[in-house]
Amino acid sequence: MAIDKNSAVENARNDLARRLNINAADINQKSVEDDDFPDMALGAAEDGEMSGQMITSGWRIKLEAQGQTYEYRADKNQVRAYKFKGKNHRV
Amino acid sequence: MNRNNFFIHLALALVLILVAAFAGQLSRWRKEWRTHMSPVPTTDKKKPATVEEIALSETRNFGRPEVLVKFKTGVSQEAIERLTASRHDRVEDRIENVNGLEAIDDLDNADAATIVNEYQQLPEVEYAEQNYEIELDEVDSPLVPILPHDPQFNDQWALANSGQRGGKQGADISATLAWATTTGSDKVVVAVLDSGVDYTHEDLIQNMWLRPANMAPYQDNELGTIDDEHGFNAIDSASDPMDENGHGTHCAGIIGAEGENNLGIAGVNWKVQIMPLKFMNAGGFGTTKDAIEAINYVIERKKAGVNVRVISASWGSTQRSRALEDVIRKAYENDILFVAAAGNATTNNDRNPHFPSSYNVPNVVSVAALDRHDELAKFSNWGVKSVAIAAPGVDILSTWLGNAYEEKSGTSMATPVVSGVAALILAEHPRMSVDDLKKKLLASTDPIVALKGKTVSGGRINAAKALQN
Numbered sequence A: 001m002a003i004d005k006n007s008a009v010e011n012a013r014n015d016l017a018r019r020l021n022i023n024a025a026d027i028n029q030k031s032v033e034d035d036d037f038p039d040m041a042l043g044a045a046e047d048g049e050m051s052g053q054m055i056t057s058g059w060r061i062k063l064e065a066q067g068q069t070y071e072y073r074a075d076k077n078q079v080r081a082y083k084f085k086g087k088n089h090r091v
Numbered sequence B: 001m002n003r004n005n006f007f008i009h010l011a012l013a014l015v016l017i018l019v020a021a022f023a024g025q026l027s028r029w030r031k032e033w034r035t036h037m038s039p040v041p042t043t044d045k046k047k048p049a050t051v052e053e054i055a056l057s058e059t060r061n062f063g064r065p066e067v068l069v070k071f072k073t074g075v076s077q078e079a080i081e082r083l084t085a086s087r088h089d090r091v092e093d094r095i096e097n098v099n100g101l102e103a104i105d106d107l108d109n110a111d112a113a114t115i116v117n118e119y120q121q122l123p124e125v126e127y128a129e130q131n132y133e134i135e136l137d138e139v140d141s142p143l144v145p146i147l148p149h150d151p152q153f154n155d156q157w158a159l160a161n162s163g164q165r166g167g168k169q170g171a172d173i174s175a176t177l178a179w180a181t182t183t184g185s186d187k188v189v190v191a192v193l194d195s196g197v198d199y200t201h202e203d204l205i206q207n208m209w210l211r212p213a214n215m216a217p218y219q220d221n222e223l224g225t226i227d228d229e230h231g232f233n234a235i236d237s238a239s240d241p242m243d244e245n246g247h248g249t250h251c252a253g254i255i256g257a258e259g260e261n262n263l264g265i266a267g268v269n270w271k272v273q274i275m276p277l278k279f280m281n282a283g284g285f286g287t288t289k290d291a292i293e294a295i296n297y298v299i300e301r302k303k304a305g306v307n308v309r310v311i312s313a314s315w316g317s318t319q320r321s322r323a324l325e326d327v328i329r330k331a332y333e334n335d336i337l338f339v340a341a342a343g344n345a346t347t348n349n350d351r352n353p354h355f356p357s358s359y360n361v362p363n364v365v366s367v368a369a370l371d372r373h374d375e376l377a378k379f380s381n382w383g384v385k386s387v388a389i390a391a392p393g394v395d396i397l398s399t400w401l402g403n404a405y406e407e408k409s410g411t412s413m414a415t416p417v418v419s420g421v422a423a424l425i426l427a428e429h430p431r432m433s434v435d436d437l438k439k440k441l442l443a444s445t446d447p448i449v450a451l452k453g454k455t456v457s458g459g460r461i462n463a464a465k466a467l468q469n
Helices: A005-020 B003-037 B077-086 B112-120 B247-256 B288-303 B322-333 B411-428 B434-443
Strands: A028-037 A049-052 A056-065 A068-075 A078-084 A087-090 B067-071 B089-094 B101-106 B125-130 B184-194 B218-220 B224-226 B271-278 B285-287 B308-313 B337-341 B364-370 B389-392 B396-400 B404-408 B445-447 B459-461
Touching: A005 A028, A005 A056, A005 A068, A005 A078, A028 A068, A049 B288, B067 B112, B077 B089, B077 B101, B101 B112, B112 B125, B184 B247, B184 B288, B184 B411, B218 B288, B247 B271, B247 B396, B247 B404, B247 B411, B271 B288, B271 B411, B285 B288, B288 B308, B288 B322, B308 B411, B322 B337, B337 B411, B337 B434, B364 B411, B364 B434, B389 B411, B411 B434, B411 B459
Parallel strands: B184 B271, B184 B308, B308 B337, B337 B364, B364 B389, B389 B459
Antiparallel strands: A028 A056, A049 B285, A056 A068, A068 A078, A078 A087, B067 B101, B067 B125, B089 B101, B218 B224, B396 B404, B445 B459
16 A cells, blocks of 8 residues: 555654654654655665665655654655664664 | 982881871870760769768769869850860850859860869869769768657657757667667567566567476475466565566566557567566565575576576665675576666765675676766766766656556666667677677777766767677
8 A cells, every 4th residue: 555645754753653662742743855765765775675776756754852853764665764773674 | 328318218207207197196086986985984883872971072083074164254155165175175064053154074085183274274264173973982880770660769768869858869879770780589588687577568568588388387496386487576486576566667668668569668679588587575675585586596597498698687785795796696607697777876886885786796787877968867876997887767768567658767777778788789699608798788888978987888888889790
C-alpha cells in the first residue's frame, strides 16, 4: 500500500518515539519538504543494502525532540531514519 | 661545294621542308580529328551519395568545355564568336541568364589553366575560369541513419538528440548511425540484475529471454529446483522475476525495447534477449546476498549454454563486500561483462568508492550520467581513475509497469545504455572476449569537455563508433 505524506510523518513520529522511548506527543514536527533523493534507498541505505541508482522523489521530514533534530526520509514505498545515532534504519 | 652539289642540297632541303610541313599538318589534322571524335569524358566514377559528404572537388579538368568566360558588357555575340574562332576555340554554350557568359571549348585541347590565362589577358574579357568538375568525395563511413517508427522515438534524446526540449543537437550515442550496421541480435542475452522486469510489457515481450525448452529448470544445491522459465528471483528464491517497482523494467527498455514495432520506444537494441533477475523489492532496494545469488545464477546458466554476456547493474551502495566482488570476478572468468552505475551522490569515486562499480575487477565498467546538454548530470558521481565512461542518464524515457512509459534520471539509466551498446557489439562480434569488449567500449567515445578529468575515457559512449572495426 502506497504511503502518503501524512502517513509518512506519522510513521516517522512513532518510530522516533520508540527509539527515544518517549511519548509521540512530545515530538515536534519541524518541517516536511518535498525533495529528490539520490537513490531508491533515499540516500539512507542500511548496512548490506543495495539500491537502484535512480533519482527518487519523496519527503524530507525533520522532527524535534529533547532539544535535538532528527531527520527521516520517505517516499510512497518506505520511511527511513537518516543517520539516527550514526546509522540508517528502514522503518 | 660545286654548283651541281649546291642544287642537289637545295632540292633535298626543299623536300625536307615540305615533308616537315606536311607532317605538321597531319599531326594537327589528327589532333583535331581526335578532339571531335573522342567521347566526352564520363563521370560514371562518382561515388554513391551519403548524407554527410557532398563537396566540391577542384581536382581535375572535366573535358569540354574547358573554360567559362564572361565577356564585358557591350561585346557582341558576333565579336565573341570571331574572337574564339580566331583562337581555334568554339562557343559551346551561352549561359542565357548571365549576359556575356560563355562556355568555351578549346579545339586544340590545351590545358584549361593555360586557356583561362590567355582569355584573362584579353581586353574584352571580364573574367575567365576553369569549368571544374563537381564530384562527390569518397568517404570512409557511408552510413545512413536509420530512424525507427516507434511513436515516442522523438522523445528519446539519448539515442537521437535533435535539440528537442532545448537539448544540444548531437549530444547522443549516435544510435541511428549504429543501426545502419546492426540493430542487435536475439542470440545475445543481457541479464538485467534489478527489481525484475515486467516481461509482459508489450514493448518488451518479444525480446524477453525464456529458458530454452530443451534446458532443465535451474538446480541449486540449497534452494532445490527452481522453474526459471522467465528468469530468476533471488528474493524468495522463486521462479517469478516479475517487477513490482518499475526500475528494472525501465532499464530493460533502455537496453532492448523492441524497435520498429509501432509501439512506444526503441531500445538501443531492437532485437536482443533480456534475462530478468530480481533481487530488489517493490521499494527498489535489496540485499548483497541476493545480488550474489542472482549473479551466481547467471554464471550457472552461462555454463549450461545460455549466451549471457552482459550483466547490467543499475544499483549500488558505498559498502564494500568481498563476497560480491568475488562473484563478479567469477563472472569475469566466465566471459561476462559487468556494467555498473557509478552512483548519484555527486561525489568522486576515486576518494569515496561506490560498489559494485568501484571494484577493481577487469569486467567492471563504471558508468556516469550525462544530461541532454552534454554536461555531467548534477547528481552523477565521477572518478578519473574509477569511472570508465559516461552515457545519457537524465530524463530518459523507457518502459514502466503496466504497458506504461516514464521518464527517469540516474546513473541507473546511463548504465543500461552502455550495456545495450555492449550487446550491439556482441551482435556483430559474437566471439569477442570480455577484455576486448571492455576495451572496445572505452575506445568508442566522443570526447566531452565536461568529462575531462572526470572519467577514464573522458567521453560519451558512441554506439556507431563501437561498431566500426
